[in-house]
Amino acid sequence: MFRMLLPKEVCFxxxxxxxxxxxxxxxxxFLRLAEGKTDNVTQASAIKEIEHQADDVTHxxxxxLNKTFITPIDRMDIHALIKRLDDVVDSVDASMSRISLxxxxxxxxxxxxxxxxxxxxxxxxxxxxxGLRRMSNxxxxxxHMIAIHALExxxxxxxxxxxxxxxxxxxxxxxxxxxxxxxxxxxxxxTDRCExxxxxxxKIVLEAS
Numbered sequence: 001m002f003r004m005l006l007p008k009e010v011c012f013x014x015x016x017x018x019x020x021x022x023x024x025x026x027x028x029x030f031l032r033l034a035e036g037k038t039d040n041v042t043q044a045s046a047i048k049e050i051e052h053q054a055d056d057v058t059h060x061x062x063x064x065l066n067k068t069f070i071t072p073i074d075r076m077d078i079h080a081l082i083k084r085l086d087d088v089v090d091s092v093d094a095s096m097s098r099i100s101l102x103x104x105x106x107x108x109x110x111x112x113x114x115x116x117x118x119x120x121x122x123x124x125x126x127x128x129x130x131g132l133r134r135m136s137n138x139x140x141x142x143x144h145m146i147a148i149h150a151l152e153x154x155x156x157x158x159x160x161x162x163x164x165x166x167x168x169x170x171x172x173x174x175x176x177x178x179x180x181x182x183x184x185x186x187x188x189x190x191t192d193r194c195e196x197x198x199x200x201x202x203k204i205v206l207e208a209s
Contacts, residue, residue, distance in 0.1 A: 012061060012064070012065070012071065012072065012073075012078050012082075013072075013129070013132065013133040015057055015058075015060065015061035015064075015082060016081060016082065016085065016129045016132070016133075017126070017129050017130065017133070018057050019054055019057055019058070019082065019085040019086060019089070020085065020122070020125050020126040020129045021126065022050050022053060022054045022057070022089055023054075023085065023088045023089055023092075023122045023125060023126075024119075024122040024123065024126055025050050026047050026050045026051070026054075026088075026089050026092040026093065026122075027092060027115065027118045027119045027121075027122040028119060028122075029043050029046050029047050029050070029096070030043070030047065030092055030095065030096055030115050030118070031112070031115040031116060031118075031119050033096070033099070033107065033115075034107050034111055034112035034115040035112065036107070040099055040100040040103070040104070040105070041100060043096060043100075044096050044097055044099070044100035047092060047093050047096045047097075048093060048096075048097070050089060050093070051089050051090060051092075051093040054085075054086050054089040054090075055086065057082075057086075058082050058083065058085075058086040061078070061082045062079065062082065065078055065079060073204050073207075073208070074204070074207065077200060077203060077204050077207075080200050081197065081200045081201070081204075084193055084196045084197045084200060085125075085197060087193040087196070088122075088125075088190055088193045088194055088197065091186055091187070091189050091190035091193055092118065092187075092190050094186050095183050095186040095187045095190065098179070098182060098183050098186070099183060102179045102183075104179065104180075104183075108162065108166070108180060110158050110159075110161065110162030110165070110184060111162075111180075111183065111184065111187065113158045113162075114155060114158050114159070114162075114184070114187040114188065114190075114191070115187070117151050117154050117155050117158065117191055118155075118187070118190055118191060118194070120147075120151055121148055121151045121152070121191060121194040122194070124144045124147045124148045124151070124194075124198075125144075125148065125194060125197055125198075127144050128141060128144040128145065128148075128198070128201055129201070131144070132201055132204065132205070135205070135208055138205055138209055141201070141205060142202070142205070144198075145198045145201060145202050148194055148195055148197070148198040149195060149198060151191060151194065152191045152192060152194060152195040154191075155187075155188050155191030155192075156188065156191075158188070159184055159185065159187075159188040162180075162184045163181060163184065166180055166181065166184075
């Protein structure tokens, strides 16, 4: 009888890992578009559906967090981590939506490069979150955080070179400059959000060690 009165145990790591899979799916979808393996309309719809699912997972996690008295890690860290994971999906979706909205059929080289960086970061995040659940090999976990930081720096460099080339090559087409500048910046913002995820995981690991 006493066990029945106890609140059910909520595994917040399940929520983290579900979002990590969705990040990977969204990044993979964007990369497929950048590689010319799918079309704008199809991929925009697919990534938008992933974004809706990510929102549902995020809301469910926060709802459970508000009802849970004892949490495995600091509740502020849980809230921050789930929100930042959702932000990665949001940024990829925003980039994809604009490519579709602007009817851009020729994907610039740097967009593909940023998509590749995001895919690598997504894989690192997925591995790191699985490691966070176990917290058994902290040094190995830290290596994945370092990798995400390095990928964010790579994203910064790609953005800079992308804007330089864009302004040099499209001086006669200011509308196209505006469109691609926004897309590049949103893609780079997605790499920033990946780094935010890494920073939160590092904080959790530090507090646990």
